[in-house]
Structure formats: structure tokens, C-alpha cells
Amino acid sequence: xxPSTPRLSLAAISLFLGASRLAAAAFDVRSFGAVADGxxxxxxxxxxxxxAAAAAxxxxxxxxxxxxACYSIHLKSHVALYLDSGAVLLAAEPPKxxxxxxxxxxxxxxxxxxxxxxxxxxxxxxxxxxxLEDISITGPGRIYGRGLSRGSGRRDLLPEExxxxxxxxxxxxxxPVRAALKxxxxxxxxxxDTLPAGVGNKAIALKNCHNVIFRDFTLQHGGHFAIxxxxxxxxxxxNLKIDTNRDGIDFDCCQNVRVSNCTVNSxxxxxxxxKSSLGLGYPRPTENITITNCQVSGYDEGTLLNNTRKRSVxxxxxxxGRIKYxxxxxxxxxxxxxxxxxxxxxxxxxxxxxDGGLMExxxxxxxxxxxICNTPIYIRLGARQRAPExxxxxxxxxxxxxxxxxxxxxxxxGILIEGLPDHPIEDLSLSNIFIDYAGGGTKKQGQRGVPExxxxxxxxxxxxxxxxxxxxxxxxxxxxxxxxxxxxxxxxQRPVLILEDVADARLEQMRLPSxxxxxxxxxxxxxxxxxxxxxxxxxxxxxxxxxxxxGAAPVAx
Numbered sequence: 001x002x003p004s005t006p007r008l009s010l011a012a013i014s015l016f017l018g019a020s021r022l023a024a025a026a027f028d029v030r031s032f033g034a035v036a037d038g039x040x041x042x043x044x045x046x047x048x049x050x051x052a053a054a055a056a057x058x059x060x061x062x063x064x065x066x067x068x069a070c071y072s073i074h075l076k077s078h079v080a081l082y083l084d085s086g087a088v089l090l091a092a093e094p095p096k097x098x099x100x101x102x103x104x105x106x107x108x109x110x111x112x113x114x115x116x117x118x119x120x121x122x123x124x125x126x127x128x129x130x131x132l133e134d135i136s137i138t139g140p141g142r143i144y145g146r147g148l149s150r151g152s153g154r155r156d157l158l159p160e161e162x163x164x165x166x167x168x169x170x171x172x173x174x175x176p177v178r179a180a181l182k183x184x185x186x187x188x189x190x191x192x193d194t195l196p197a198g199v200g201n202k203a204i205a206l207k208n209c210h211n212v213i214f215r216d217f218t219l220q221h222g223g224h225f226a227i228x229x230x231x232x233x234x235x236x237x238x239n240l241k242i243d244t245n246r247d248g249i250d251f252d253c254c255q256n257v258r259v260s261n262c263t264v265n266s267x268x269x270x271x272x273x274x275k276s277s278l279g280l281g282y283p284r285p286t287e288n289i290t291i292t293n294c295q296v297s298g299y300d301e302g303t304l305l306n307n308t309r310k311r312s313v314x315x316x317x318x319x320x321g322r323i324k325y326x327x328x329x330x331x332x333x334x335x336x337x338x339x340x341x342x343x344x345x346x347x348x349x350x351x352x353x354x355d356g357g358l359m360e361x362x363x364x365x366x367x368x369x370x371x372i373c374n375t376p377i378y379i380r381l382g383a384r385q386r387a388p389e390x391x392x393x394x395x396x397x398x399x400x401x402x403x404x405x406x407x408x409x410x411x412x413x414g415i416l417i418e419g420l421p422d423h424p425i426e427d428l429s430l431s432n433i434f435i436d437y438a439g440g441g442t443k444k445q446g447q448r449g450v451p452e453x454x455x456x457x458x459x460x461x462x463x464x465x466x467x468x469x470x471x472x473x474x475x476x477x478x479x480x481x482x483x484x485x486x487x488x489x490x491x492x493q494r495p496v497l498i499l500e501d502v503a504d505a506r507l508e509q510m511r512l513p514s515x516x517x518x519x520x521x522x523x524x525x526x527x528x529x530x531x532x533x534x535x536x537x538x539x540x541x542x543x544x545x546x547x548x549x550x551g552a553a554p555v556a557x
Contacts, residue, residue: 025053025056025058025059025060026059026060026062027049027050027052027053027059027060027061027062028049028062028064029042029045029046029049029061029062029063029064029068030064030066031049032045032046032048032049032052033045033048034046034049034063034066034068036063036064036065036066036067036068036087037066037067037069038066038067038068038069038088038090039069040069041069041070041071041092041100042068042069042070043070043071043072043073046061046068046070046073047073047074049061050073050074050075050076050079050081051076053076053078053079054076054077054078054079057078058077058078058079058134059078059079059080060079060080060081060082061079061080061081061082062082062084063081063082063083063084063087063089063139063141064084064086064087065084065085065086065087066086066087066088067088067090068087068088068089068090069090069092070089070090070091070092070126071091071092071094071100071101071102071103071126071200072102072103072123072124072125072126072127072128072200073089073126073127073128074128074129075127075128075129075132075135075206076129076132076135077132077133077134077135078133078134078135079135080135080136080137080138080213081127081136081137081138081139082138082139083137083138083139083140083141083142083143083217084139084140084141085139085140085141086141087139087141087142088141088142088143088144089126089127089141089142089143089144090144090146090147091126091143091144091145091146091147091148091200091203091223092146092147093146093147093154093155094147094154094155094198094199094200096154097173098154098172098173098196098197098198098199099198100198101197101198101199101200102124102125102126102197102198102199102200103123103124103125103128103197103200104123104124104196104197104198105117105121105123105124105194105195105197106121106122106123108120108121108279109189110281111278111279111280111281112188112189113183113184113185113186113188113189114186114188114277114278114330114386114387115188115277115278115279115328115386116151116188116193117151117188117189117193117194117195118151118201118202118224118225118228119228119252119275119277119279119328120279122202122205122206122207122228122230123205124195124197124199124200124201124202125200125201125202125203125204125205125228126143126145126148126200126202126203126204127143127203127204127205128202128204128205128206128207129205129206129207129209130206130207130208130209131207131208131209132206132208132209133209133210133211134211135209135211135212135213136212136213136214136215137204137213137214137215137217138213138214138215138216138217139216139217140216140217140218141217141218142217142218142219142220143203143204143217143218143219143220143222144220144221145200145203145219145220145221145222145223145226145244146158146221147200148200148201148202148203148221148222148223148224149195149199149200149201149223149224150201150223150224150245150246150268151193151195151201151223151224151246152168152170152192152193152195153168153169153170153171153172154169154171154172154199155169155199156168156221156223156245158221159221159245159300159301159302160302162301172195172196172199173196174191174196175196178191178194178196179191181194186386200223201223201224201225202222202223202224202225202226202227202228203219203222203223203225203226203227204219204222204226204227204228205225205227205228205229205230206228206229206230206232207229207230207231207232208230208231208232209229209231209232209233209235210232210233210234210235211233211234212229212232212234212235212236213235213236213238214227214235214236214237214238214240215236215237215238215239215240216238216239216240217240217241218240218241218242218243218305219240219241219242219243219244220242220243220244220302220305221243221244221245221301221302222242222244222245222246222247222248223244223245223246224246224247225246225247225250226242226244226246226247226248226249226266227242227248227249227250227251228247228250228252229250229251229252229254230252230253230254230279230280231252231253231254231280231284232251232254232257233254233255233256233257234256235251235254235256235257235258236258236260237249237257237258237259237260237262238258238259238260238261238262239260239261239262240262240263240264241262241263241304241305242262242263242264242265242266242271243265243301243302243303243304243305244264244265244266244301245266245268245301246266246268246269247266247269247270247271247273248264248265248266248269248270248271248272248273248296249262249264249271249272249273250270250273250274250275251273251274251275251286251289252274252275252276252277252279252286252328253275253276253277253279253280253284253285253286253331254274254286254289255285255286255287255288256288257274257286257288257289257290258290258292259272259289259290259291259292259294260290260291260292260293260294261292261293261294262294262295263294263295263296263297263304264294264295264296264297264321265296265297265298265299265301265303265304265305265321266296266297266298266320266321267298267299267300267301267313267319267320267321268301268313268319268320269320270320270321270322270323270324271296271297271320271321271322271323271346272291272294272296272323272324273323273324273325274286274289274324274325274333274336275325275326275327275328275329276328276329276330276331276332276333276357277328277329277330277331278328278330278387283330283331283332283356283357283387284331285331285332285333285334285357285358286325286331286332286333286334287333287334287335287336288334288335289333289335289336289337290336290337290338290339291323291337291338291339291341292337292338292339292340292341293340293341294323294341294342295341295342295343295344296321296322296323296341296342296343296344296346297309297319297321297343297344297345297346298313298318298319298320298321298345298346298347298373299311299313299319299321299345300312300313301313309345311345311371316461317373317374317461318347318373318374318410319345319346319347319373320346320347321343321345321346321347322343322346322347322348322349322350323338323341323343323349323350324347324349324350324351324352325350325351325352325353325359326350326351326352326353326354326380326458327352327354327355327384327457327458328355328386329352329353329354329355329356329357329359329394330355330356330357330386330387330391331357332353332356332357332358332359332360332394332395333351333353333357333358333359333360333362334358334359334360334361335361336361336362336363337362337363337364337365338363338364338365338367339363339364339365339366340365340366341366341367341368342367342368342369343367343368343369343370343372343406344369344370344371345370345371345373346371346372346373347372347373347374347375347460348369348372348374348375348376348377348378348406348409349364349367349376349377349378349401350378350379350380350458350460351378351379351380351396351399352378352379352380352382352458353380353381353382353394353395353396354380354381354382354383354384354385354386354394354458355384355385355386355387355391355394356385356387356391356392356393356394357394358394358395358396359381359394359395359396359397359399360395360396360397360398360399361398362398362399362400363399363400363401363402364399364400364401364402364404365400365401365402365403366402366403367403367404367405367406368404368405368406369404369405369406369407369409370406370407370408371407371408372406372408372409372410373410374410374412374413374460374461375409375413375414375415375416375460376404376406376409376414376415376435377401377404377415377416377417377430378415378416378417378458378460379396379399379416379417379418379425379428380416380417380418380458381393381394381395381396381418381419381420381423381424381425381475382418382420382454382455382456382458383420383454383455384454384455384456384457384458385455393420393423395426396419396425396426396428397425397426397427397428398426398427399425399427399428399429400429400431401429401430401431401433402429402430402431402432403431403432403433404430404432404433404434404435405434405435406434406435406436407436408436408438408489409435409436409437409438410437410438411437411438411439411440411441411465411469411488411490411492412460412461412464412465412466413460413461413463413465413466413472414435414437414466414468414469414470414471414472414486414497415430415433415435415470415471415472415473416460416463416466416471416472416473417471417472417473417474417476418473418474418475419474419475419476420452420454420475421452421475421501423475424475424476424477424501424503425475425476425477426476426477426478427477427478428476428478428479428480429479429480429481429482430480430481430482430484431480431481431482431483431484432482432483432484433481433483433484433485434484434485434487435470435485435486435487436487436488436489437469437470437486437487437488437489437492438488438489438490439469439488439489439490439491439492440488440490440491440492441465441469441492441493441494442493442494443493443494443516443518445465445466445467445493445494446467446468446493446494446495446518447467448464448465448466448467449467450463450464450466450467450472450474466494467494467495467498468494468495468496468497468498468522469486469488469492469494469495469496470486470496470497470512471484471486471496471497471498472497472498472500473498473499473500473502474499474500474501474502475500475501475502476499476501476502476503476505477502477503477504478503478504479499479502479503479504479505479506480505480506480507480508481505481506481507481508481510482506482507482508482509483508483509483510484507484509484510484511485510485511485512486511486512486513487513488513488515491515491516492515492518493515493516493518494518495514495518495519495520495521495522495549496512496513496514496518496519496520496521496551497510497512497520497521497522498521498522498524499521499522499523499524499526499529500524500525500526501524501525501526502523502525502526502527502529503526503527503528504527504528505526505528505529505530506529506530506532507529507530507531507532507534508532508533508534509532509533509534510531510534510535510537511534511535511536512534512535512536512537512551513536514551519549519550519551520536520537520550520551521537521549521550521551522548522549523542523545523547523548523549524545524546524547525545525546525547526542526544526545527543527544527545528542528543528544529541529542529545530542536551537550537551
């Protein structure tokens with residue numbers, strides 16, 4: 001009788017074959033010469049591992065625990081990078097004479113006049129790829145941009161250096177090409193803004209890529225851009241922790257993007273920032289975007305990751321760290337949703353189209369904000385027109401913002417909404433809004449006229465202290481406010497709400513507490529106004545109103 005032969009189940013065989021395929025497709029960077037001692041430059045070995053994976057038809061390049069000092073790393077299609085726990089990709093500091101370092105910035109002279117240097121080049125980065133498909137960077141490891149520039153100088157100061165009072169070394173060797181640069185009408189390009197070959201200013205940069213996944217890693221001190229993506233489509237960004245010295249996640253002219261479960265701390269610049277510049281050489285909209293379950297903040301750099309979340313940074317008019325659409329907005333923004341996001345110790349939400357692009361079909365819901373250093377909601381249709389001559393004005397329409405709670409918002413400005421004369425923001429709705437302001441504004445501030453400044457850089461603090469502490473809106477058509485409540489910690493002598501050049505305004509269930517003899521609502525050149533079912537304010541309707549104030553008696557909070 002023949003002995004029985006053990007049988008493997010179909011599931012066991014499948015598991016075995018799957019593990020074998022995984023092993024065959026894994027490329028350990030140490031097998032290609034990476035040392036991981038934090039001093040040896042490992043990028044040539046890493047590039048060999050990536051090239052081997054690509055030559056095999058694809059695979060995963062694995063970084064075991066260790067510190068890999070690198071200059072530029074070159075991604076390839078069908079290759080995944082996996083950063084194991086304890087693995088650190090370290091951006092090495094280039095030597096002072098730049099005899100080694102990061103890849104040279106690629107030529108982009110036709111469109112350099114419209115953007116600063118950082119927006120217009122991708123190759124001068126720690127990790128970069130162009131014209132790729134099916135790539136990913138995942139795993140619980142860390143990318144640390146210690147040797148990267150923030151846009152000037154060979155590298156930026158680390159947080160501990162900045163805290164000690166050290167001054168950055170902004171000197172870099174000047175070459176004849178940079179010295180001969182002549183700025184155009186917008187100030188670009190210029191020798192101060194332009195960095196030479198050898199200096200890296202981004203942790204990760206992608207251009208013209210699709211089917212991309214970034215997941216689970218930590219990114220620290222990422223330079224001018226921790227992540228800059230230009231025309232990256234079908235991109236998933238999930239569960240990243242970013243604590244950086246300028247912008248966090250910037251996606252420019254990208255489509256079909258999903259950003260979820262990310263925490264971004266960026267005290268000196270924007271946290272999550274969609275753009276639509278002319279970096280491609282033509283306008284392309286950023287569209288089909290979801291940003292969900294994310295947190296943005298402006299704590300001291302590095303204190304998100306060590307969980308102390310310190311707040312000693314006083315950067316200009318307060319920390320940045322927000323979600324902002326713009327300012328680069330040539331292609332515009334379309335079909336966007338933001339929901340379930342938290343802002344703390346930062347600026348508020350900003351939606352800006354100032355370079356001729358569209359901004360339409362946007363829904364935003366479930367935002368919680370605390371300790372906001374300027375306006376909690378900023379919507380601006382401007383005419384900066386940093387674009388080729390003859391570019392038409394942009395549009396802003398079909399925008400819905402619902403369910404926002406904000407506490408301890410700075411006194412200078414309430415919600416700030418501004419279109420253009422004869423070119424209004426259209427079809428705007430704000431509902432279920434509760435905002436608790438610091439208050440303390442004066443009667444004189446409430447009498448201030450606000451200049452148009454439509455060609456200026458769109459930033460709320462540049463507008464100055466607003467004459468309304470709750471909401472100020474100008475050049476808006478079809479504007480609905482429903483279940484909106486404003487409070488102030490200190491009495492504020494300015495009007496609560498001012499509408500100028502607004503058509504078809506509908507206010508429902510408002511709570512607008514005024515102080516002293518300050519009116520609750522001021523109308524100027526308003527065509528069609530209705531107020532209904534609002535605490536302490538009589539229902540009323542108006543047709544054409546040149547000027548009217550009402551609700552002067554204090555309303556109990």
C-alpha cells in the first residue's frame with residue numbers, strides 16, 4: 001500500500017505562490033550597495049534598485065530600517081518604494097561649492113516669468129519622477145529633508161537652529177546664467193529666487209504622472225514643497241503625517257485626486273494647497289478633488305511629530321497651515337469637495353481665483369476650526385492676471401459651504417467674500433455656521449471703506465481690518481445665508497454684517513448680536529434682500545437699496 005501524500009489546500013497553495021511572487025518582486029536597496037549609515041550617499045545604490053525593479057517589469061524597492069543619506073532619487077513606472085519602520089530617507093546637505101548634490105532644475109524659460117522658481121521646476125528634488133505610471137511610496141518610514149532649501153540658500157535652518165538664533169546661510173555660487181536673469185512684469189525669474197544645480201528644494205516632486213499612491217509615511221522638514229505634484233492624475237494620498245518648514249501637499253493642475261486622513265503642520269506656509277498654474281505651458285484645471293478627514297495646523301515646526309504642539313511661532317500675521325485653493329489659478333478649480341477637516345492654530349479656509357481660471361461646483365462641509373489668526377472663510381475672485389496678456393477674468397460660482405464651527409477667531413476680519421465689479425461671485429450658499437470671534441473692534445474701524453485692490457496678492461491680512469466683524473461681502477450675486485450665528489468674546493463696535501453691491505441676498509435664521517449703537521446689518525447698493533426668522537431682527541424684504549442700516553439694538557447671544 002502506498003503511503004498517503006499530504007495534500008495542500010488550494011488556499012495554502014495560493015498563499016505560498018503569492019508569497020513567492022512577492023519575494024521575487026522585492027528589491028532590497030542594501031543588496032544594491034546602500035549602506036544606511038546616515039553619512040554615505042546611498043542614492044546611486046537606490047537608483048540601481050529602482051532600475052532593476054523597472055527592468056523586471058515592476059516591483060517593490062524596500063528600505064529596511066536605517067538612515068539613507070541621498071541626493072536625487074529617480075522614480076520609474078511600475079515601481080513602488082516601501083519605507084519600513086525605522087527607515088529614514090535623509091536629504092543630504094550639498095557641499096558649499098556644490099561640487100555634488102541634487103539634479104539641476106530642468107529648463108522652463110517660457111513659463112518662468114509667471115511663477116516663482118519653486119513652482120516651475122521638479123528635477124531639483126530629493127525624490128522625483130516625470131511621465132510615469134503606476135508608482136507608489138508607502139510604508140511607516142520617514143522622509144527627512146534636512147539638507148533642502150526653502151527657496152533661498154543652500155539649505156534651510158532646522159527648528160533647533162532657528163530656536164538658537166542662528167542665521168541661515170543664503171549664499172550659493174552665482175553662475176553667469178543666473179546673474180543675467182531679467183525679471184518680467186511679475187518679478188520672475190530673478191537671481192535671488194532661482195537656485196543653481198546641486199541645491200534641492202522639494203522632498204517629492206512629480207510631473208505628468210498617473211495612477212499614483214502615497215500612503216502611511218511621515219515627511220519632515222520638506223523644503224519649499226514637501227510634496228509638489230504637477231499634472232498628477234488618479235492620485236491617492238492617504239494617512240500621511242507632514243511637519244514641515246513651508247508648503248505641505250501642493251497639487252497643481254491635477255485631476256482625480258483623493259487626499260484623506262492626513263495631518264499637515266506648516267507654520268510658515270500652506271498645509272494642503274491645490275493650485276492650477278502655467279507650469280505645464282498651458283492652463284489645465286485642477287478638478288475632481290476630494291479632501292477628507294484631514295487636520296491642518298501651524299504649530300512650531302517639529303512639534304506635531306514630537307506631540308508637544310508648541311505655539312511660539314509668530315510668522316508675519318500669524319501661522320499659516322491652512323487649506324487653500326490658489327493663489328496660482330490659471331486653469332482654475334472644478335468639481336471639488338472638502339469634508340470632515342480640522343483647522344487649529346492656523347489661517348482659515350481660502351478659495352481664490354485671481355489669474356483667469358474658473359472656480360465652480362465646490363462643496364465644503366463639516367469643518368471645525370480653533371484659534372484662527374485671520375478670516376475663517378475667504379473667497380476671492382480677483383484680477384491679478386499673472387498670465388499671458390489678454391487672459392480673460394475668471395469665474396467663481398456654485399459654491400456651497402455647510403456646517404462650520406470656529407472658535408477664537410481673530411478680530412481683524414470675519415468671513416470675507418469679494419468678487420469683481422461687473423464680475424461677481426455667483427450662487428454662493430453658507431449654512432449652519434457658528435463662529436466665535438475675539439471681538440474688540442472700534443466704531444472708527446466700522447466706518448472704514450475697503451479699496452478694491454483686485455490686482456493685489458490675495459491674502460486677507462493685506463486687506464486690513466474690516467469694517468464688519470462677522471461677515472463682509474462685495475460683488476456677489478445670488479447669496480444665501482441660512483442658520484448662521486456669530487458671537488464675540490468682547491463687545492465689538494463694528495457692524496456685524498455688511499453687504500456691498502450684492503444682488504439677491506437671502507438671510508434665514510440669523511443670530512447677529514450687535515453692541516452699543518452699531519447696526520447688525522449694513523446694506524449698500526443691494527438689489528434684492530430678504531431677512532426672515534432671525535433672532536432680534538424683524539422680517540423684511542427690500543428691492544433696490546442704496547444704503548440702509550438696521551438692527552442697532554443689542555441682540556442677546
